Amino acid sequence: MTDEGGDVTTTDIDPSKVEAFALKMTGFMNGAGAALMLSVGHRLGLFDVMAGLDSATSEEIAAAAGLNERYVREWLGAMVTAGVVEYDNGLATYRLPPEHAALTTRAAGPGNFAGVAQLIPMLGAVEDEILDKFRNGGGVPYSSFTRFAEIAGDISAPLFDANLVNAVLPLIPGIVDRLEHGIDVADIGTGSGHAINVMARAYPNSRFVGFDFSDQALDRARKEAADWGLANATFEAKDVATLDDSRPFDLITTFDAVHDQAKPAAVVQGIHAALRPGSYWLCADVHASSHVGENAQHPLGTLMYTVSCMHCMTVSLAYDGEGLGAMWGVQKARQLFADAGFESVQVHKLPGDPLNNYYICRKAE
Secondary structure, three states, X not given: OEOOOOOEOHHHOOHHXXXXXXXXXXXXXXXXXXXXXXXXXXHHOHHHHHHOOOOEOHHHHHHHHOOOHHHHHHXXXXXXXXXXXXXXXXXXXXXXXXXXXXXXXXXXXXXXXXXXXXXXXXXXXXXXXXXXXXXXXXXXXXXXXXXXXXXXXXXXXXXXXXXXXXHHHHHOOOHHHHHHHOOEEEEEOXXXXXXXXXXXXXXXXXXXXXXXXXXXXXXXXXXXXXXXXXXXXXXXXXXXXXXXXXXXXXXXXXXXXXXXXXXXXXXXXXXXXXXXXXXXXXXXXXXXXXXXXXXXXXXXXXXXXHHHHHHHHHXXXXXXXXXXXXXXXXXXXXHHHHHOOOOEEEEEOOOOOOOEEEEEEEOOO
């Protein structure tokens, strides 16, 4: 029913649905707080410290981490009420169960959710700028995200360490043998360059170059290459929309780098032009459908749309781009790749990686 003014009356409301939604909203609020505290715990190494202890008091945990006990105690309160840390009322001790350490410590590798939680405070820091763009259009530039390269590297590096050489590259027909003999490889939108460095270390006979427009990220990439003593990995500042056939490659890779480009079609066309005939482009990008209704059950759908709205999409729009967004989906990706001239596009998933599709795109002979 509605009243004469057209407003919904209370007789239209199902109290059980209100209660159920209130519980869901409560979960959102608690989850948001937990995510922020997970980020804090990751950055301060608290989960790593607790994984090395048995039950311990807040004083003992703070001492082991070299931190202020009062802050550690309040953080522990958040983690206890979130169900991340166990608390013994009688002994006033805290414990990180090994099952929880398997998902919150650096030793967890790609399974470390606490590292992913760093996205939440990073995105929150640009909320005022995002609100302005909602009202006036445009986008928030990359420079506003001061920790993006660091956080992206922190999240992606364990994935590259665990899977890139052993599971991802073998998806490309014949590429492992070619890499061992020596070919030319480029990584587009390389960020902190860890993917290039991992490949360069594994295949010393091949030559690797990473392209990105962020000097901050490239400095991190070069430092890691130098620390590892790599002579076959270089990094260059470049607008990746300007690739052409003047510098051909035998393999090009992109890792979650297409959807946030200002000109994704130009980037993909440039990748096609820069490949030698019969060569491959490995494109890792977010696993999603191009149709929002088909993403309703996506295990990380809400997070990825949030990251897209407050980073991927808005950064593209800041440079007068298309604003594809992280959840652009497999249907649009296939069409974009076909329009660029790739003769075949195969889509793969890896066990234990719910986030990415791996597109193997071949250029005709």
